[in-house]
Amino acid sequence: MMHMAQDQDPEENIDPWGSLQIEDYADTMDQFGIDPMEKTGEKLPQQHRYLRRGIVYGHRDFGRVVDAINNDGPFAMMTGLMPSGEFHFGHKLVADQMIFYQELGAELFIAVADVEAYVTRDMDTDEMRELAIDQYLTNYIALGLDPENVHFYFQSEGSPHYNAMSKYFSKHVTQNEVEAVYGDISPAKTVSALTQAADILQPQFAEHGGPKPVVVPVGTDQDPHIRLTRDIASRFKDQDFIKPAATYHKFMRGLQGGKMSSSKPNSYIALTDPVDEALTKIDRAKTGGRDTLEEHREKGADIEEDVVFELLAFHLVDDDDRLRDIHDQYSSGEMLSGELKQIAKDELRNFLEQHQEKRADAKDRVDAFLS
C-alpha cells in the first residue's frame, strides 16, 4: 500500500504512517472494489505527498484521469463542501488536492452543499453562505487556488439545467438504492442524493463541454454516493456520461484522538486560529509518548497513537527524508513527545503566519471573483 518517493530503494519502504490505520481501509477496499492507488498514481507527472504517503490510498477509474493529464486532454475535479464551521486542517486535505489537480490542468467544480445542509441538518442558509465564502473560498485561495477556471457555486443557485438534471436523475434510481446510500430514507435524503449526483455529473453537461474524465476526491464514507452516481451515469440515456472517477483518502484524527469535528473546537486547528491558540492546542494534543522517560527511551513512541506526528505527515512536513528522520528518531525513543511537539509548533507557527497574511490578499480576490 505504501508508496514512497521514487528515488528511494523499495526495500526501505517501511510504513512510517502506521497511524493511518491502513488495515481498516484495506478491508473497505476489498469489500467495495476500490482499487489501490499506488500503481495508478505513480503514472502522474507529479506526486503529491498525499499520494507518496498513501493518504490518498484508493481509487475508482482514476486511470482515465491520469491518461487525460498525461495527454493534455480535458478533465475536471469536482468536490462539495458543507460549511459547518471554521475551515481546519481536515478540510485542507481536500483543498490541497484541488490545487494539485488545478496545477495539472483540471477545470474545478466546487459545490457548496447548502441544499443538503438545509434539508438534512437544518442549517441556516445565510450563515452557510457567510462560512462558505469567508472560511472555505478565502482559505482555498490563500492556499493557492487560482479562482480562474473554478466553478464555485451554491446548490441553491445552480443553473436551470443543473436543477432539471438533478430531478431527471430520479427516474434512474430506486427507493432501495437511495436507502442504501444513507441507511435510511426520506424525501430530504432522496433530494440530497439526486442533487449530489447532479453536482458530480455537472462537469460533463453540454454547457461545460460534454463528457470528460472527472475525479472526485472523497473519504471512504462517501463511496456510496460515488457508486450511485456512477450507476446513474450509465443508466441516463439522453446524454452520454463517462462514469466519474473517485480517489479515496484517509482522515486525520482529532487532536485529542477520535474524530476531528467542526463542533469540537479542541479537536481541530482552524487556519484562522490565532497562532498562540493554535500552539496551545498542540501542547494539549494526544501523543504516543510513554508514561515515563525511561519507558519512552526503551520502547520508543507509539506512533500509531500520535496525532501530532499525523499532523506533520499530513500537512506540516512535505519533505519525505525529513519526515522519515523524525519518524525514526521518535519511534526509537531518541526523540521525546515534547521535542516532536516543538517541531510541530515551529512548523505550524510558520505556516499559520504566512497563511494568515495570504488571507488578506485572498479576500480581495474573493470579492473580485464573486462580482
Next chain:
Amino acid sequence: MMHMAQDQDPEENIDPWGSLQIEDYADTMDQFGIDPMEKTGEKLPQQHRYLRRGIVYGHRDFGRVVDAINNDGPFAMMTGLMPSGEFHFGHKLVADQMIFYQELGAELFIAVADVEAYVTRDMDTDEMRELAIDQYLTNYIALGLDPENVHFYFQSEGSPHYNAMSKYFSKHVTQNEVEAVYGDISPAKTVSALTQAADILQPQFAEHGGPKPVVVPVGTDQDPHIRLTRDIASRFKDQDFIKPAATYHKFMRGLQGGKMSSSKPNSYIALTDPVDEALTKIDRAKTGGRDTLEEHREKGADIEEDVVFELLAFHLVDDDDRLRDIHDQYSSGEMLSGELKQIAKDELRNFLEQHQEKRADAKDRVDAFLS
C-alpha cells in the same frame, strides 16, 4: 349542489345536469372535507357557467380568494399542464377558468409539468415543448387569455429560487405522505410531488410579491397534491405562506362514454380538429336516445348517458334558459338525439371556425410572448 343563474326562481332549480354524476362527487367531498362551492361562489361579482351549473362544485379556502377579488386585493391563479397530445375540450375546462380569473384580476401562473412528465411518464422533452406552445399556449390565447401578467414556464427552466424551494420542501414531508399522494412511492414521485408543491406556492415567493391568496382549479383526483402542499405551506417557517385555495371541477366524459383521453382520439374533439372531422365525431358520439322512436317519445332521453348534452352544458351553450329548454325538450322525448346532435354540430362548427381563425392571430402573440 346546483346553482342556477340568480334571476331564476329557486323553486325551478331542478338539476338538468344529472349526467354530471353529482352523487359521486358528494361522497368525495364528505370524505376529504371539500366544501360545496355554491354559497362561496355566489359572492363572486361574475358567475361563470361552470359555477352556475355546479361543474365547479367544491373548494377549499376559496373564500379568501373571493374576498381578495371583492376588495381588489392581489391574488393569483395557478395551474399546471402536462402536454400529452392535442388540446381538446377537456383541457378547455381549465383554460376557461384561467381566463375567468384573469378577468377578475388574477396574476396567472401556468407551469408546464415537463419534469413530472419526464420522470413519471417517460415523455420526450422536445415534443412536450412543442405541444405546450403550439397546442396549449396558443389555444389559451385564442380562447381569450391575455399573455400580459401570465407566468408561463417549464418546470425544467424554473428560477434558482423556485428549484431551491422545491428541494427545501423535502424537509417538511415524510415518505408516507408522498406515498399517500400517489399510492406508491419512488424517487421520481418524490421529486414530482415536491416540484408541484413549488409550482403551487411560487406565486407567494418574495419575488412575486409574497403571501397572497392563490386558487388552483383541479379535478378531485388532484386533491392529494393540494392537501400535501397546504401542509407544506403551514410547516415551512422560513417564509410565510397562505395555504393555497383550490376549486374542484367535474370532468366531461369521452365522446363514447368512459374517460376522455389524449391517447384515444375518438374520445375527444381537439380545438384544432378540422371542422368536418369534429362534426363526424358528434355523429358517432354516445347519446341518451332510446332504441326506438316510440320508446324515445314515451320515456324521453336518458340525459345522464348523453355526452352530447354534456358537451352543450360544459362548452357550447352558455345561456342557461336555452340549455334548460333543450334539456326539457330532450328529456321529455319531444327532441330526438339527431336533433340534439344537430344543435351541437351547429354550435361546434360556429365555435371551431371562429376559434381556428383566432389561432392565427394567437400564434403571432405567442411568438411575441416567448421572445
